Amino acid sequence: MTYAIGLRCRKCGREYPLQAIHICDFCLSPLEVSYDYKAISKVISRDTIARGPTTIWRYRHLLPVNSGEATDIGTGFTPLVKADNLGEEIGLEKLYIKNDCLNPTYSFKDRAVSVAVNKAKELNFDTVACASTGNLAASVAAYAAKAKMKAYVFVPAGVEAGKLTGIAVYKPIIVTVDGSYDDVNRLCAELSHRYSWGFINVNLRPYYAEGSKTISYEICEQLGWQAPDCILAPAGSGLLFTRLWKGLQELSTLDLIGPVNTHMFVLQAQGSSPIVHAFEAGNLHVHPVKANTIVSSIAIGNPADGYYALMTARGSGGGAVSVTDDEAIEGVLLLAQTEGIFAEAAGGVVIAGLKKLVSAGVIEKHHLTVAVITGAGPRTQETITHPIKPFTVWPSVESFEEVLGFRTIDIGGI
Ligand SMILES: *Cc1c(COP(=O)(O)O)cnc(C)c1O
Numbered sequence: 168m169t170y171a172i173g174l175r176c177r178k179c180g181r182e183y184p185l186q187a188i189h190i191c192d193f194c195l196s197p198l199e200v201s202y203d204y205k206a207i208s209k210v211i212s213r214d215t216i217a218r219g220p221t222t223i224w225r226y227r228h229l230l231p232v233n234s235g236e237a238t239d240i241g242t243g244f245t246p247l248v249k250a251d252n253l254g255e256e257i258g259l260e261k262l263y264i265k266n267d268c269l270n271p272t273y274s275f276k277d278r279a280v281s282v283a284v285n286k287a288k289e290l291n292f293d294t295v296a297c298a299s300t301g302n303l304a305a306s307v308a309a310y311a312a313k314a315k316m317k318a319y320v321f322v323p324a325g326v327e328a329g330k331l332t333g334i335a336v337y338k339p340i341i342v343t344v345d346g347s348y349d350d351v352n353r354l355c356a357e358l359s360h361r362y363s364w365g366f367i368n369v370n371l372r373p374y375y376a377e378g379s380k381t382i383s384y385e386i387c388e389q390l391g392w393q394a395p396d397c398i399l400a401p402a403g404s405g406l407l408f409t410r411l412w413k414g415l416q417e418l419s420t421l422d423l424i425g426p427v428n429t430h431m432f433v434l435q436a437q438g439s440s441p442i443v444h445a446f447e448a449g450n451l452h453v454h455p456v457k458a459n460t461i462v463s464s465i466a467i468g469n470p471a472d473g474y475y476a477l478m479t480a481r482g483s484g485g486g487a488v489s490v491t492d493d494e495a496i497e498g499v500l501l502l503a504q505t506e507g508i509f510a511e512a513a514g515g516v517v518i519a520g521l522k523k524l525v526s527a528g529v530i531e532k533h534h535l536t537v538a539v540i541t542g543a544g545p546r547t548q549e550t551i552t553h554p555i556k557p558f559t560v561w562p563s564v565e566s567f568e569e570v571l572g573f574r575t576i577d578i579g580g581i
């Protein structure tokens with residue numbers, strides 16, 4: 168059973184039942200799941216968690232789903248890798264990569280969808296839908312296949328070919344929309360009033376949001392139940408970033424970790440960086456922009472949770488940084504060539520932003536730092552435009568040695 172007790176408006180605090188609703192009727196602010204932490208603290212401990220499955224469902228007491236046997240395709244409990252090579256390169260002694268490329272559909276979205284699809288089943292939806300830049304659609308399609316539900320996924324027509332294939336294999340109904348992600352999102356909001364489907368990131372958004380906080384649970388557990396000094400994560404809508412913070416707060420509330428002193432750093436692509444703009448300008452409001460970047464998974468000009476992401480960066484004593492598309496690609500290559508992890512461009516944004524923060528002295532050498540890498544690279548190979556120059560040889564030792572320049576003297580064998 169779940170210890171979620173209701174939905175609560177983030178602004179005015181009004182309470183709502185655990186239904187498929189996401190916006191407060193009174194002030195139009197987002198709704199958030201609230202829990203009975205007293206009851207949870209009686210059933211949860213470091214030991215009970217350690218005995219759970221190696222998926223996000225090891226934290227099921229902190230998720231808003233009733234079913235004991237959740238529909239699952241193996242999401243979560245991804246590696247926290249000590250990144251000594253990258254750390255040395257950029258000047259950090261204790262750098263870790265949270266490698267969320269290693270989820271079933273290759274991005275952290277599986278965490279959010281795992282929770283939302285199970286909630287959709289519980290609320291008796293037979294159809295799920297989503298507005299996506301690509302990764303969410305793949306995850307919704309995969310989970311719908313496993314849950315035997317119908318899925319409609321909406322993506323911008325410009326979605327990368329590799330991502331489209333990565334969605335189509337699960338056979339959802341794919342709708343490409345001639346417009347930006349922000350247009351797709353608006354369309355889905357309208358459709359959600361006409362069709363009684365579970366829109367994963369519209370009417371099911373409060374449940375979808377909860378899945379992402381498991382990244383923070385895992386980071387703390389994998390560090391031996393402590394919160395890091397700094398966490399860096401990319402932001403599109405800003406939702407992931409806000410839930411990373413919520414996850415830390417909850418563990419502290421439950422005394423599973425001590426007081427939280429983590430500085431939260433939000434990273435965006437310069438061509439779509441309304442949250443960073445607001446942070447730098449000292450504004451309290453996030454003004455929408457027209458997104459223009461190759462970092463498609465975070466190309467959101469009008470971030471639904473931008474305000475709360477901004478408050479998280481400010482309130483935690485963290486920061487906000489944007490990087491150019493070229494810097495993002497350099498970041499992808501640096502991560503691959505130092506740590507053997509091939510991320511998509513959103514991961515490159517995080518690495519490039521980390522580099523800037525370290526060289527500016529904001530993040531210091533001794534800070535225990537975790538960079539959250541949210542999605543894998545192989546489906547968006549077109550973003551890597553660097554020329555590839557293999558050595559081409561005949562299938563002979565002579566040719567190999569000649570072409571690679573190893574054949575200086577011919578000693579004629581022994
Ligand atoms: C969706 C996504 C993000 C951004 O998540 P938000 O919650 O919208 O801020 C970051 N990285 C990847 C790879 C994503 O797919």
Ligand SMILES: [Zn+2]
Nearest residue numbers: 176179191194
């Ligand atoms: Zn309200």
